[in-house]
Amino acid sequence: MTTVFGIPVAVILGQLMLGLVNGSFYALLSLGLAVIFGLMRVVNFAHGAFYTLGAFAALLGLQQLGINYWASLALAPLAVGLIGIAVERLLLRRVSGLDPLYGLLLTFGLALICEGSLTKVFGATGQSYPVPPALAGAVNLGFMFLPLYRAWVIAVSIVVCFSTWFVIERTRLGATLRAATENAPLVQAFGVNVPLLVAATYGGGVALAALAGVLASPIVLVNSHMGSSLVIVVFAVVVIGGMGSILGSIVSGLALGIVEGFTKVIYPEASNVVIFLVMALVLILRPTGLFGRD
Amino acid sequence: MRTTTILYALLGLFALCVPLLGIYPVFMMQLLCVAMFACAFNLLLGFGRMLSFGHAAFFGSAAYATGWLITAHAWGPGAAIFAGVAVAAILGLAVGTLAIRRQGIYFAMITLALAQLVYFVCLEAPFTGGENGLQGVPRGKLLGFLPLKSDLVLYYVVLAVFVAVYLFIRRVVHSPFGQVLKAIRENEPRATSLGYEINRYKLLAFVLSATLAGLAGALKALVFGFVTLTDVDQSTSGEVILMTLLGGTGTFFGPVLGAAVVVTLQQYLSDLVGGWVTAIIGAIFVACVLSFRSGVVGELAAWHLRRQKASNGPVV
Numbered sequence: 001m002t003t004v005f006g007i008p009v010a011v012i013l014g015q016l017m018l019g020l021v022n023g024s025f026y027a028l029l030s031l032g033l034a035v036i037f038g039l040m041r042v043v044n045f046a047h048g049a050f051y052t053l054g055a056f057a058a059l060l061g062l063q064q065l066g067i068n069y070w071a072s073l074a075l076a077p078l079a080v081g082l083i084g085i086a087v088e089r090l091l092l093r094r095v096s097g098l099d100p101l102y103g104l105l106l107t108f109g110l111a112l113i114c115e116g117s118l119t120k121v122f123g124a125t126g127q128s129y130p131v132p133p134a135l136a137g138a139v140n141l142g143f144m145f146l147p148l149y150r151a152w153v154i155a156v157s158i159v160v161c162f163s164t165w166f167v168i169e170r171t172r173l174g175a176t177l178r179a180a181t182e183n184a185p186l187v188q189a190f191g192v193n194v195p196l197l198v199a200a201t202y203g204g205g206v207a208l209a210a211l212a213g214v215l216a217s218p219i220v221l222v223n224s225h226m227g228s229s230l231v232i233v234v235f236a237v238v239v240i241g242g243m244g245s246i247l248g249s250i251v252s253g254l255a256l257g258i259v260e261g262f263t264k265v266i267y268p269e270a271s272n273v274v275i276f277l278v279m280a281l282v283l284i285l286r287p288t289g290l291f292g293r294d
Numbered sequence: 295m296r297t298t299t300i301l302y303a304l305l306g307l308f309a310l311c312v313p314l315l316g317i318y319p320v321f322m323m324q325l326l327c328v329a330m331f332a333c334a335f336n337l338l339l340g341f342g343r344m345l346s347f348g349h350a351a352f353f354g355s356a357a358y359a360t361g362w363l364i365t366a367h368a369w370g371p372g373a374a375i376f377a378g379v380a381v382a383a384i385l386g387l388a389v390g391t392l393a394i395r396r397q398g399i400y401f402a403m404i405t406l407a408l409a410q411l412v413y414f415v416c417l418e419a420p421f422t423g424g425e426n427g428l429q430g431v432p433r434g435k436l437l438g439f440l441p442l443k444s445d446l447v448l449y450y451v452v453l454a455v456f457v458a459v460y461l462f463i464r465r466v467v468h469s470p471f472g473q474v475l476k477a478i479r480e481n482e483p484r485a486t487s488l489g490y491e492i493n494r495y496k497l498l499a500f501v502l503s504a505t506l507a508g509l510a511g512a513l514k515a516l517v518f519g520f521v522t523l524t525d526v527d528q529s530t531s532g533e534v535i536l537m538t539l540l541g542g543t544g545t546f547f548g549p550v551l552g553a554a555v556v557v558t559l560q561q562y563l564s565d566l567v568g569g570w571v572t573a574i575i576g577a578i579f580v581a582c583v584l585s586f587r588s589g590v591v592g593e594l595a596a597w598h599l600r601r602q603k604a605s606n607g608p609v610v
Binding site for chain 2: 233280
């Protein structure tokens, strides 16, 4: 068997694969954070909670209503996105124009409410979600086994991330969105319904988080605190990438997942903290982040 | 002014008489430690407008260092607390140096991420006891003669430290350093253009705040005799923010009041509502941010000011 530095290549590739799966989640979540922050100047602390809600929506949909995985993939983000729009309309709107710290604190409170209620109702232990039969098993690529579901996660994440990038950077809707990011009152003066745009953006951003939650549910145990530690890692990803850039958040999310996977091979004890260490290093060398503009 | 003096005198009298009133001293000590933690945090948020989302790292690391030195190396409580506080100060210097490179929400995210790093270190390091934490930390004798084993003696020691920290924070805020810090809070570019090296002021404020948070954590380790992962957890960082916000950021007494409310709620609410405590804390958070941004003490002060203005007639 081929080895690099005494480690079998298959092991390295396997960990890279796992890293890329984690990176897919980081990319989906940090992309949503970046889009929301760009337009609303709100750091959405509840992003992890919406990810958890997405996973729970899929799980409960399957258990209570018999909604299968494929339908959940569309329905759960839709439902969570609607919740997001309600949250923006009823709560977040009231702190717009204030110091951005209040948006962070408000969404932190929302995350606590969500996590606390889910823990109370469903308990702290995780429940597993079955892998859809069409994606079960693995293919032998000759040099490694490729678990189908994980490949699917990476593919979906990359397609969704780059379509979002395309919509924002290359379409008329995206142009309006970017214009509103630069100068909302002026865009409103041109007759664009900016409040609607803001609500839709928040809904869209949290729908991406919910999609990540549905994608993650067959891999991780679905539990009430699955999002709360993830959101901290995603914050670090966002600090590393710089929140100003859509493409930057996608690329740094995927790249940091791979870095984490590599660390698992070389020095497993550090795999939990490597992203935070990278963040510290970036802050020393380039405080605005790798793709930051401010 | 007169009313505040009377209120402080009454509070002081109450604090001195607590053992006579039959209030459980450990509960009061917990309250004082947490209030000290909140006051330290408020020094940073209230007077420097820096929202640290990772203050549990300093509170917890000092608690771990103190507990470990006492249990594994049989240090006396005084020396162990001193060492614990030193650990928090050094950690504060490291985290602060990185975090002040960005402002506002980035500052919050960076402190949160670095605190999570400290959390993982505490989880995996060989001397912290992992998931179990450190158990059975003996209180020993302070300076070789004060038997801290007695709740009564320890209570007065903790009270004395708390009063000293409270007065120290007042002194710091009213010092020239504190005035510059407030100037930076109000308008950073202007403070820079006046010739102040704002990053040095911010870093010093951060280290001071981390050090005092560490003192609170070290005392807490002694009071309870155990240190757990909760002490470095992000939920602890969140709670100290809530206490400060609820009581009133940028007021001296606000964090103490906020700490008293939250600790009492946690103590009694958990029996009443079972597992809903986290959700209720979150709801208080949301309510504070939406309609109560100056906190209890802040709102009271504003109300008092309005009344004074009204009784003095309109200001021309």
